[in-house]
Amino acid sequence: MSARNELRRRVAVLDPMLRSREHMRRAIRALGHAPLVFNDLEELLPLRGSLLRCSALCVGLPQNPIEQQAWIRAARSLVGPDVPLLFLARENPVKAAETLRCSAGDVVLAAPLSFADVYKGMKAFFAQHSLAADHAGLEWGGYRFVPSRESVVLDGTEIGMRPLDFELALEFFHNIEHVLSRDWLRTMAAGLAPETGGRWLDASVGRLRSQLGLIAFHGCEWKLSTIRYAGFKLSRSPGKKAPRLVTLSARDLKLEASPVLGF
Incomplete structure (x- = not known):
């Protein structure tokens, strides 16, 4: 794969929470893209503009509403207008839609409980923005994990x-x-x-x-x-x-x- 195509398949993650950060990193890798992971906004700011070349930016928002708006504004300033944004919110879907005030085209993944929730949301986000994805990243030996059904295929049998x-x-x-x-x-x-x-x-x-x-x-x-x-x-x-x-x-x-x- 060329360097240019590798950049197109690189997805940046910014999230202060360990669990959801790990879930996004693993989901991105499982879908065939390379995760570029940051814990804090201060880590990401020096890469503003052309240095942060990625196909998408996924932001796990802090719980404080004031900080949320600061992170949303910063995320928009870090990437070009054509780079899609996914925001992972901690609130329920109704509250998230009321408080985040996201722009048209943004995707909000509200209060995911598990890796399966994050994976399904990430997969839909990639499809919405025509980002190529493969689904072979959740196989180990004879085990194939199916997040959409929270099951594992083994010996040709699907185990719920x-x-x-x-x-x-x-x-x-x-x-x-x-x-x-x-x-x-x-x-x-x-x-x-x-x-x-x-x-x-x-x-x-x-x-x-x-x-x-x-x-x-x-x-x-x-x-x-x-x-x-x-x-x-x-x-x-x-x-x-x-x-x-x-x-x-x-x-x-x-x-x-x-x-x-x-x-």
Whole structure:
């Protein structure tokens, strides 16, 4: 691909919130574009004009209404008039439409709860502005994630998942061979997890192991392990059996989740 075409497929992201910033970065990459990510407006201002050459700008707005208008004005001044803008708002759709006062052609993605929401909004935004997109960026081995239906295709079978489980599954597959702490997983699942009770994370991990075959038995290629006192890790062992649908007993799941055994 030429340098010029690479710039056309570069999408800038400005968002002060970790979770939505990560969601936009991953959605852009999954749609075949290169994300250029900034945490703060001050990071982006030096790139005003020709230095910030991108095909679109996606802005996660701060919660303060006064700051929101400042960020919207700054976003318009940073890119040319032909560069489409997407604003991610924290409010519900009705309130966002009343308070943001966006221009014609702007797209507002209001109060997305999950990666699937961000991905679907980003996909529609790209289509509206004729930005080319491919959809092969959410495949790992034999697993193909389908955000529009919050499902995973494995062995030719589409597995419908709970929104929380789909969100956590994507988090593990985006971080293969990395230990993810419980605090990190709770942060990335905010808004989807139950507000009460402390066992929902272990229950969700147990469902993922069962539904997606992420069990350390029978020489399987993929394994979702409990790391004692640290969190969880999804690992892959090439050369072992490809992922397949498995049926597990309650005893298997209990053993797999045991921090004492350290599977």
